[in-house]
Amino acid sequence: xxxxxxxxxxxxxxxxxxxxxxxxxxxxxxxxFKASGIFNFAQGVMALFAAATLVGIMDGQVxxxxxxxxxxxxxxxxxxxxxxxxxxxxxxxxxxxxxAWLVQYFVMRHLVNQEPIILFMATIGLAxxxxxxxxxxxGSEIKTLDVGLxxxxxxxxEDLTAGLGSDNFYGFFIDRLDIVAxxxxxxxxxxxxxxxxxxxxxxxxxxxxxxxxxxxxxxISLNFxxxxxxxxxxxxxxxxxxxxxxxxxxxxxxxxxxLKALPVLMLGxxxxxxxxxVGGLIIGVGEKLFEFAIGPLVGGATENWFAYVLALIFLxxxxxxxxxxxxIERV
Amino acid sequence: xxxxEAGDFSTTYSQDSQTFPIKFDRYRYYVVMAVAFxxxxxxxxxxxANAVMLxxxxxxxxxxxxxxxxxxxxxxxxGTGGFMAVGAYACYKLMTAMPDVNIFFHVILAGGxxxxxxxxxxxxxxxxxxxYLAVATLAAQFFLVWLFNRVPWFYNYSASGQISSPERTVxxxxxxxxxxxxxxxxxxxxxxxxxxxxIARNLTRGSLGRTWMxxxxxxxxxxxxxxxxxxxxxxxxxxxxxxxxxSGALFFSVYLGAVEVGEVFGINKSFLVLFMVIIxxxxxxxxxxxxxxxxxxxxxxxxxxxxxxxxWATDIVAHIQLVVVGLLIVVFLIMEPHxxxxxxxLAKEKLRLWPFxx
Numbered sequence: 068x069x070x071x072x073x074x075x076x077x078x079x080x081x082x083x084x085x086x087x088x089x090x091x092x093x094x095x096x097x098x099x100f101k102a103s104g105i106f107n108f109a110q111g112v113m114a115l116f117a118a119a120t121l122v123g124i125m126d127g128q129v130x131x132x133x134x135x136x137x138x139x140x141x142x143x144x145x146x147x148x149x150x151x152x153x154x155x156x157x158x159x160x161x162x163x164x165x166x167a168w169l170v171q172y173f174v175m176r177h178l179v180n181q182e183p184i185i186l187f188m189a190t191i192g193l194a195x196x197x198x199x200x201x202x203x204x205x206g207s208e209i210k211t212l213d214v215g216l217x218x219x220x221x222x223x224x225e226d227l228t229a230g231l232g233s234d235n236f237y238g239f240f241i242d243r244l245d246i247v248a249x250x251x252x253x254x255x256x257x258x259x260x261x262x263x264x265x266x267x268x269x270x271x272x273x274x275x276x277x278x279x280x281x282x283x284x285x286x287i288s289l290n291f292x293x294x295x296x297x298x299x300x301x302x303x304x305x306x307x308x309x310x311x312x313x314x315x316x317x318x319x320x321x322x323x324x325x326l327k328a329l330p331v332l333m334l335g336x337x338x339x340x341x342x343x344x345v346g347g348l349i350i351g352v353g354e355k356l357f358e359f360a361i362g363p364l365v366g367g368a369t370e371n372w373f374a375y376v377l378a379l380i381f382l383x384x385x386x387x388x389x390x391x392x393x394x395i396e397r398v
Numbered sequence: 399x400x401x402x403e404a405g406d407f408s409t410t411y412s413q414d415s416q417t418f419p420i421k422f423d424r425y426r427y428y429v430v431m432a433v434a435f436x437x438x439x440x441x442x443x444x445x446x447a448n449a450v451m452l453x454x455x456x457x458x459x460x461x462x463x464x465x466x467x468x469x470x471x472x473x474x475x476x477g478t479g480g481f482m483a484v485g486a487y488a489c490y491k492l493m494t495a496m497p498d499v500n501i502f503f504h505v506i507l508a509g510g511x512x513x514x515x516x517x518x519x520x521x522x523x524x525x526x527x528x529x530y531l532a533v534a535t536l537a538a539q540f541f542l543v544w545l546f547n548r549v550p551w552f553y554n555y556s557a558s559g560q561i562s563s564p565e566r567t568v569x570x571x572x573x574x575x576x577x578x579x580x581x582x583x584x585x586x587x588x589x590x591x592x593x594x595x596x597i598a599r600n601l602t603r604g605s606l607g608r609t610w611m612x613x614x615x616x617x618x619x620x621x622x623x624x625x626x627x628x629x630x631x632x633x634x635x636x637x638x639x640x641x642x643x644x645s646g647a648l649f650f651s652v653y654l655g656a657v658e659v660g661e662v663f664g665i666n667k668s669f670l671v672l673f674m675v676i677i678x679x680x681x682x683x684x685x686x687x688x689x690x691x692x693x694x695x696x697x698x699x700x701x702x703x704x705x706x707x708x709x710w711a712t713d714i715v716a717h718i719q720l721v722v723v724g725l726l727i728v729v730f731l732i733m734e735p736h737x738x739x740x741x742x743x744l745a746k747e748k749l750r751l752w753p754f755x756x
Contacts, residue, residue: 079450137710174728181731183528184528184529185735186471188676190675191669191726193728195720195724195727196720196721196724196727198611198724199717199718199719200720202720203717203718207713207717289518317451329536330537333530333531333534368544368547371540372540372541375533375537378537382530
């Protein structure tokens with residue numbers, strides 16, 4: 068087989084893996100949007116916050132140490148213990164649940180019945196707050212996150228596929244972390260679908276998504292469901308934060324992947340979990356192939372905008388996305 | 399006692415339809431203009447011009463532009479930074495291609511070019527609505543910044559990839575470049591700012607403004623009663639982009655002097671201007687000024703208190719600033735969705751009745 072073709076295949080495979088990661092973030096958006104009609108812009112910052120918290124707990128960092136040192140002139144920074152990864156993840160989940168409750172209690176409760184665009188802007192404010200808060204709490208330097216996920220190229224796949232091309236071709240390079248991420252994403256999707264289809268809370272969640280008032284009238288607690296949904300989104304953010312944080316370090320750019328998840332959502336449709344997955348794969352493969360084929364001709368770094376422009380063009384023809392519910396408007 | 403319509407009789411139609419129907423408002427407006435044009439230029443120094451007045455005036459123009467689109471026409475845009483970049487680069491190309499033309503016209507032309515780009519990116523708004531559109535405007539933001547970063551023609555093939563404004567004069571007095579006086583740059587920006595505010599104010603209370611508001615309140619209903627959505631949305635995009643482009647041109651040529659597009663006109667700039675509009679008040683020209691003043695002064699104030707008085711590290715103060723801005727956005731959306739402008743309106747309502755409670 069010609070090398071050029073094999074390279075294209077490799078790019079496609081890597082695109083698929085990247086797409087899975089986008090889809091992971093997009094899932095968090097879809098969850099909240101389905102259940103409360105809120106487009107949660109803070110999802111990416113939640114991933115950053117979750118990952119930073121996880122690192123902080125694992126390393127035994129003192130929260131707000133910079134601030135405390137500035138005010139009191141002390142120099143505390145670490146408790147001096149190391150928490151095992153699993154326990155730290157559990158603690159972080161607790162933190163995310165607490166965050167969900169706080170968001171619900173202090174923000175969303177007061178914005179019931181507001182227009183979606185107001186809610187959207189409130190979550191932008193929330194994103195800013197959380198970003199500053201996370202930096203204050205754990206510091207803004209780049210942190211490495213290692214919870215024991217495998218990393219680096221998979222030699223097994225490389226050796227296996229090296230024979231396909233000529234001597235210049237060394238086999239497909241696929242990061243083992245990407246493979247693990249794919250498995251995690253698959254498990255997460257199955258679990259979420261099972262949760263929303265077969266459990267009592269999941270059904271209640273879908274009922275709320277369908278009609279707030281009708282759900283209230285059959286005795287479903289809106290407050291509880293919303294805390295549940297935000298907690299779930301926080302959990303998904305944690306998973307995304309762990310995977311992305313392991314891949315490229317816990318840093319500010321982590322919150323920008325949320326922006327990348329937006330075109331994924333628009334392609335897939337805001338209300339569809341399979342849509343988030345398919346949209347993520349299309350964007351992931353599309354931007355890698357575009358960069359591979361056209362990028363060198365126009366100066367590279369097309370990944371910055373390709374996803375948005377693709378989504379924009381796509382939306383003009385199908386405003387509700389691939390799998391979204393048809394938008395019906397009445398006066 | 400002074401603030402009421404009683405006793406102020408309109409005898410002609412033009413009096414009846416003037417911008418400030420209340421006498422007190424009118425005189426206040428004249429006083430503000432007189433102070434801004436005749437007093438401030440004599441008092442201003444470099445620190446005040448660069449830290450407060452120039453950013454305030456320039457952001458106020460951008461906020462007016464975004465307010466037309468988001469506050470009056472209801473189309474949320476996250477592409478403001480990108481459109482400001484268009485204004486800046488258009489101004490740069492015009493300044494270097496036609497050095498003999500007065501910079502005044504360069505800035506206006508830059509606004510015009512931005513308006514055309516704005517209409518182009520506004521076309522999808524006819525199909526896409528709400529936050530789908532907000533996300534679609536992100537395409538403009540990222541694509542435009544990438545374009546100016548990667549295509550050397552835009553920065554005249556300079557080695558650094560930056561653009562820097564050459565010295566240009568108005569009536570023989572330099573307003574751009576290295577040797578400018580604080581009062582000259584201030585007056586130059588003030589002329590544009592006052593002009594934008596007057597134009598925007600009159601546009602929004604005219605028939606065009608009413609069609610925008612009809613589209614904002616419910617576009618299907620507006621279409622049924624005979625508002626042309628194509629015309630309304632595209633004019634909103636064009637005029638909004640014009641003002642944003644002018645502000646981008648001033649931001650580059652007068653305020654900063656040299657610009658690296660990814661840093662100056664990134665996505666954060668879009669959010670900053672959007673926050674100004676939200677905090678100031680959606681659908682209010684006064685609100686654009688209030689929001690711009692608030693978000694320009696807030697970092698200056700926090701720096702004064704945090705760094706100079708308490709002696710904290712600058713990065714801590716920067717983080718606290720994020721927290722404060724985020725909190726303010728949420729608090730404003732909960733307590734007063736119409737922003738500072740609404741507080742102003744309430745104060746005026748009270749003033750009218752004063753000293754009586756009802």
